[in-house]
Amino acid sequence: MPTDDHILLARRHLAAARKLTILTGAGISADSGVPTFRGADGLWRNFRPEDLATPEAFERDPRLVWEWYNWRRELIATKQPNSAHHAVVELEQRWVDRMWLITQNVDGLHRAAGSQRLSEIHGNIWKVRCTGCGVVSENREIPLPPLPTCRLCQALLRPHIVWFGESLWEEEIHRCDEALRDCDVFLVIGTSGVVYPAAGFASVAKEAGAMVIEINLDRTPQSNLVDLSLQGRAKDLVPLLLYPA
């Protein structure tokens, strides 16, 4: 756990911030029971991303990919937002239109908690996208077989997720870039900081003059770059930031 002085320092910087940008990763949902990707029981320790999370994998075996996403959907459906997700909502309510949340998580738990001003830069597991006409829609039930197809054009539907080897959506990147260059505090919660472009966001915000605060269970490749690194569980530490400085 960080010392009280470190928590106090984080609160002071937050209190002085006119604009706040937050980045979250799998660590914030770990406290809700959603597996991370690179932790001890992380998904990428048991599955190969190239078999399940690339456009080539989907082309080769769409059924296998859909089965994997259905398995993850079933798991996530049983989980609830935790105190860290709720604290992020509280921060949004305080900063109103001066806060932006960027999440790499596809689990939808930030939305379920009530976050409204956010970019889900890796997509959302509860959305599907047509491989033909590109229409995105919410779809919570994908019974297999047969493979799901688009109501409008009958082409195959895919998860609305950014897979390895794919680029992020232009408009999301633009919005994130603006939020990173224009914030006074950039709060990075529960990400290993190894997947780009999000792994580069702390540098962008810092170079633009923001104070960067990291909350993570462990040290990360970003810990030396940030101004303040708080080690502990997101569910314990994020709510502590809500108290007055």
Ligand code: OAD
């Ligand atoms: P990772 O699994 O790579 O990292 C999770 C981070 O959370 C690690 O740094 C852990 O130390 C930290 N952590 C674990 N439990 C925590 C807790 N209770 N409180 C605070 N921190 C905790 O997940 P991401 O960084 O989110 O991409 O991974 C980035 C992307 O890689 C994901 O979005 C995913 C994956 O491939 C896609 O699905 C497109």
